[in-house]
Amino acid sequence: MTNRIQPRTLKGFRDLLPEPMIAREHLVNVAKRVYESYGFSPIDTPALEYTEILLGKGGAESDKQLYRFEDNGGRDVALRFDLTVPFARFAAQHVGVLGIPFKRYHVGPVWRGENTQRGRYREFLQFDFDTIGTTDITADIETVLVVHDLFDALDVGEFTIRINDRRILNGLLEQLTLLDASAAVLRALDKLPKVGAEAVHGELVESAGAPSDVADQILEFASLRGTNDEILDTLEGLVSASSVGERGVVALGDVVRGVRAAGVAESRVAIDVSIARGLDYYTGTILETFLTDLPDIGSVCSGGRYDDLAGLYTSQRLPGIGASLGVDRLLAALDELELIDRRTTPAEVLVVYFDAERRNDYVALARRLRSAGRSVELYPEPRKLGAQLKYADRRGHRVAVIVGTNEWAESTAQIKDLATGQSETVPLGDLEAALAQRLTGNS
């Protein structure tokens, strides 16, 4: 009695109440629909893996912030920190039956023991899709289209997919004999929008060992502005001495033109040669997605092309491309932008329980409406009408169905629209049809 355990959750781990959960489910459902419309198939993998699977042989654990421990059988195990590495293992293990090319989507929580911040948690949901087994640029084009269609369908305001090709910067660095420092250069460039050109210049000189004039060239390159076509033109000249760089420019051009040909507005897909993607396994196309109204929260969907997904686990070469939707970060952004639906009920209809003598009739009525395809909540006890309407209003039911003593006697029902306050009375037998008419178009 006195020694109660304090209810609490771990740092970076959260409970989700109905309101954010309904919003999250919506995001996931839309993403699922879009991914499936492109032919991606669902898969799942365990949350827990052998540590060596996640870390590889080198075991560069430091930056992965792994949740790692010994399981009950003494195995060295860890929680996955993304969905890509488990997919690599999965692909290596199952290519035989899957065949290639193979397209999958995968939604699930991942864990990283890093410090929390706005939109950054220790347990968060990712929703990935990947196409493996092809190096054709078509997959790159469609990957961008998937991301585009996803955010278009999500209805989250304007957004920009920034795209780039890893080889372009590498080509430039090759020309500048700075290729060895490419990781440091990428890291510095990633900060450009945040800290500005001057600071990045400093970091290029200090961390990447670039001479000052070379740092200037890199910055000039990273600051390229203009239409996609203009940037492509400029890039061709800039990396002409590097075959890798040239291939990158060609590929980027193919992606841009392919996406354009598919009818996507130019404003939504922008070449940005400064985006780098920290992950070093990307080798070609890379992309990041930013919300126009809240760019500070960072990329909400990122991805890119890799030459060899599963080289750690199999000799079969599995090139591919994919992207990861940061569901929880996106949710945090939507919350800040006040774009989250305030409803806390999935039911569109509340059946008011008013006449205590008619319990079984109410239960039957609610069930009848459910068979007609409606989601229906029956208020669980007879109570003052006002209280029930207030309940419905707060929860976000769209309509209340009121059948009281008078209605039962006349075999009618009142449908009250909670948003407008207006109501209409219909014959009980026509209730399904009347509701269908009022609720069509809404989900």
Added chain:
RNA sequence: GUGGCCGUAGCUCAGCUCGGUUAGAGCGCCUGGUUGUGGUCCAGGAGGUCGCGGGUUCAAAUCCCGUCGGCCACCCCA
């Protein structure tokens, strides 16, 4: 992980600098305004281990230490 700021009712916060009467406000919640219509209005009411633990003190929400949690920066990234 390192550093900074913060933690008081369901929510947003005041009080803490200069320790001391029953810890306050707004919003929200509940009840009522003669019993079948919510979101406005009026009246009343419930609700707080002052994050948690320890220390200093006659006395701590107020000072000190630790811890847990949140935010921010670094880092990394979704």
